[in-house]
Amino acid sequence: xILEALNSAISGVCNTYPMVGDIEAxxxxxxxxxxxxxxxxxxxxxxxxxxxxxxxVDPDIDTCMTKSSGIKVAIDALEDTTVQDTTFDIxxxxxxxQRYDAVAFNYINDMEFSITTQNI
Amino acid sequence: xxLSKVKGYNILLTIGAKSIVGTTSDTLSGGGVLKESxxxxxxxxxxxxxxxxxxxxxxxxxxxxxxxxxxxxxxxELMIAARDNAxxxxxxxxxxxxxxPKITGTCTYTSITVNSNSEDYADCxxxxxxxxxxxxxxx
Numbered sequence: 001x002i003l004e005a006l007n008s009a010i011s012g013v014c015n016t017y018p019m020v021g022d023i024e025a026x027x028x029x030x031x032x033x034x035x036x037x038x039x040x041x042x043x044x045x046x047x048x049x050x051x052x053x054x055x056x057v058d059p060d061i062d063t064c065m066t067k068s069s070g071i072k073v074a075i076d077a078l079e080d081t082t083v084q085d086t087t088f089d090i091x092x093x094x095x096x097x098q099r100y101d102a103v104a105f106n107y108i109n110d111m112e113f114s115i116t117t118q119n120i
Numbered sequence: 121x122x123l124s125k126v127k128g129y130n131i132l133l134t135i136g137a138k139s140i141v142g143t144t145s146d147t148l149s150g151g152g153v154l155k156e157s158x159x160x161x162x163x164x165x166x167x168x169x170x171x172x173x174x175x176x177x178x179x180x181x182x183x184x185x186x187x188x189x190x191x192x193x194x195x196x197e198l199m200i201a202a203r204d205n206a207x208x209x210x211x212x213x214x215x216x217x218x219x220x221p222k223i224t225g226t227c228t229y230t231s232i233t234v235n236s237n238s239e240d241y242a243d244c245x246x247x248x249x250x251x252x253x254x255x256x257x258x259x
Contacts, residue, residue, distance in 0.1 A: 039241070041182060042129045042143045047241070092239050114239055 005083035013070035028058035028067045052113040064107045090116040130215050136208035141192040142182035150175020175250035183242040202232040225254035
C-alpha cells in the first residue's frame with residue numbers, strides 16, 4: 001500500500017501521521033494525504049497516479065524547511081523502487097508553500113508530489 | 121430489441137488480427153463522399169450523388185518497451201507500419217455478443233505521433249485512413 005510506503009519513507013526524517021482526524025504529535029512532524037487516480041487502458045487498470053500532499057509542522061521555520069528537504073529526498077528516492085509491495089514508477093515534486101499558523105504558533109510547509117505506481 | 125449503451129472499453133479495433141497494446145481510446149469517423157451537380161433539366165435543384173467513402177481512424181495508447189505479445193502491436197511495429205504506410209484488414213467491433221455491430225475493411229497507416237512529457241507515462245497517437253468501402257455486419 002502506498003500509504004505504508006510513504007509512512008516508511010517520511011518516518012525516516014521525522015514523526016509522521018496520515019491526515020485523518022485530530023493529531024497530538026511531537027514536533028517536528030509531518031502529515032500526509034493522497035488522492036488516487038486510476039490509469040486505465042481498454043484492457044483494464046494499468047497503474048495509479050497519486051496527488052500526494054505532505055505538510056511539515058514545527059514552531060521553528062528552519063527546522064520545518066530542513067525536515068521538508070529531507071522528506072523531498074526520501075520521497076524522490078522512491079522512484080523505481082518497490083516499498084511495502086508498492087512499485088513506484090514516477091515520482092515528481094510539484095510545489096511547496098510556507099504558511100504560519102498564528103493560533104498554534106507553528107510554521108507549516110505544504111508540499112505537493114505526483115506519484116505514479118504500478119500497483120496500489 | 122431494447123437498446124443498451126455500449127461501454128467504451130468494449131469497442132475494440134484490430135488491424136491484421138492484432139490489437140494495439142495499451143489502447144486508451146480510439147476514434148472512427150467517416151462518411152460517404154457526395155458529388156454535387158446540376159444541369160438545366162434539374163430545374164434549379166442541385167443533385168447529390170454518393171461516389172464512395174472517406175474515413176479515418178485514430179488510436180491513442182500508452183507507449184511500452186519490450187516485445188509485444190502475439191496478437192498485439194507494440195510501438196515499434198506501429199512506427200514501422202507508419203513509416204511504410206502499411207495496409208491491413210481492420211475489424212472494429214462494438215461488443216462481443218452475437219448481433220453486436222462489426223465494421224470491417226482495409227486501412228492504411230498514415231502517421232504516428234509519440235507524446236512524452238516529464239511527468240507521465242509516454243503515449244502515442246496512430247492515424248489510419250480507411251482505404252476500402254467498409255462492410256457493416258454483426259459479431
